[in-house]
């Protein structure tokens with residue numbers, strides 16, 4: 361597990377069966393079309409585009425309780441886990457492009473195989489910590505964190521397709537930022553487990569700088585360790601990222617979102633980042649889709665070192681000017 365990787369891997373995960381709305385499988389393409397690779401190529405490290413994974417959609421995949429497509433989602437995440445584990449093992453800082461947020465199960469699990477002491481920062485309007493028993497929708501993109509936590513395993517059923525997932529994360533190694541739509545069952549779990557979280561109201565009270573200071577103290581004061589950032593684009597205010605499946609008013613401003621990712625870059629500890637829930641089919645106009653995908657590119661680029669203050673002239677930027 362590299363503490364300071366010196367190259368970036370981009371991995372597309374065009375997958376949608378963690379929820380019921382079509383189109384989020386086109387998220388990776390929309391983010392690429394918004395210029396992600398180009399933007400990252402101006403930063404400090406080489407970029408390797410691993411392309412998109414191809415997922416199998418199983419024909420016979422009956423719901424378990426009211427949870428749809430459990431075997432398809434479980435299999436997709438097992439494939440993703442291997443791909444993320446390989447990319448991290450090869451020394452890359454890895455960017456996983458979703459696809460719906462159920463993909464975090466495979467992404468974080470695969471990361472933890474290489475970096476068992478990782479910590480997880482979950483930026484999202486939602487807690488995604490329902491169990492199949494508490495979920496109002498059954499959608500697995502709202503249950504991802506429940507599969508990861510050791511403290512929840514006595515509350516989880518044996519879901520078909522997920523027997524490969526052994527819980528690997530402790531509640532103390534998780535921080536939420538941006539919550540504003542939490543289900544009653546999730547609220548009880550967060551309180552019972554004592555999970556550290558910052559709602560949008562906490563951000564209004566403390567300000568985003570203080571939220572990041574407390575987040576890093578909570579996760580890193582005992583020891584520095586790799587960060588997994590799981591960024592759901594619906595954490596951003598819907599005015600900035602409208603093309604997403606579960607928009608919730610009162611989200612992060614552009615500057616709050618970029619402060620979060622700039623500060624995470626400045627720790628030097630970012631190891632894997634998910635950028636999920638961009639759904640190009642849900643934008644009311646081409647502009648709405650483009651602003652959502654562009655927001656995703658800005659968030660990823662600032663997590664990888666793009667700054668608002670610019671940087672010194674380099675051989676590469678000099679060459680670009682001459683082009």
Ligand SMILES: N[C@@H](CSCCS(N)(=O)=O)C(=O)O
Nearest residue numbers: 461486490497501502543606
């Ligand atoms: N809490 C709700 C909505 S979950 C929204 C999932 S996401 N990944 O944040 O868009 C549920 O569990 O169905």
Ligand SMILES: [Mn+2]
Nearest residue numbers: 461484488592
């Ligand atoms: Mn989410």
Ligand SMILES: [Mn+2]
Nearest residue numbers: 485486592594
């Ligand atoms: Mn969300």
